[in-house]
Amino acid sequence: MRVHVVVHESFEGPGAIEKWARTRGHELGFSQLHEGDRLPTAAGIDLLVVMGGPQSTRTTVEECPHFDAAAEQQLIAACVVAGAAVVGVCLGAQLVGEALGAPAGPSPYPEIGAFAVTLTADGREHPFLASLEPTFPAGHWHRDMPGLTADAVVLATSPGCPRQIVAYSQHVYGFQLHLELTSGLVEELVANSQDQLSALDGFLYVSAADLRRTDWRPLHDRLFAFLDRLATDHQGAPA
Secondary structure, three states: OEEEEEEOOHHHOOOHHHHHHHHOOOEEEEEEHHHOOOOOOOOOOOEEEEOOOOOOOOOOOOOOOOOOHHHHHHHHHHHHHHOOEEEEEOHHHHHHHHHOOOOOEEEEEEEEEEEEEEEOHHHHHOHHHOOOOOEEEEEEEEEEEOOOOOOOEEEEEEOOEEEEEEEEEOOEEEEOOEOOOOHHHHHHHHHOOHHHHHHOOOOOOEOHHHHHHOOOHHHHHHHHHHHHHHHHHHHHOOO
């Protein structure tokens, strides 16, 4: 499987997603936008993964020259049309929704920490999420959440955010939550987000300390199971 990962910042890298692709023997490519890489074309991509970042879908090129939200949405839409699988994480999830015509919006609460997420009835029945318990821990670092298209199905929610996992189609997903984090990525996130953490100090669902205490390895197992099922189903789908 040809996997391409779009990375906006070094401290919001693919983490366990990269490990999954390498251990499964998938062909892996990157657009490290913060290093000046260009976005790819949809040709030759079986799975597009769009990572998070401190930007929002409303951030302009003038505000952040290496982030072009419109261009990323065009890439996502082209991959969907071409039949590729797409997974967006955090900001990436919001960009997926926007690419499909559903604008992102503010979450009821900002979330930074490790908090429980609950599968909806649709989530409990979804075959790709069979490795997830009805309620499970996950990482969070966001203010916004993905929009919903007419066909979108919410698969998981939390008290702080009603759209934690969204299925836009059989092979297109938005993960507002984080299962890919590693302890190293968490430390980089914290180090690069001191102003944001200070501004949100005391908010209900904000605790960077919880992120630092979390053992991410069990969450990686859950993520790998989802990606395995997605990849197997996608590769078996008619061309």
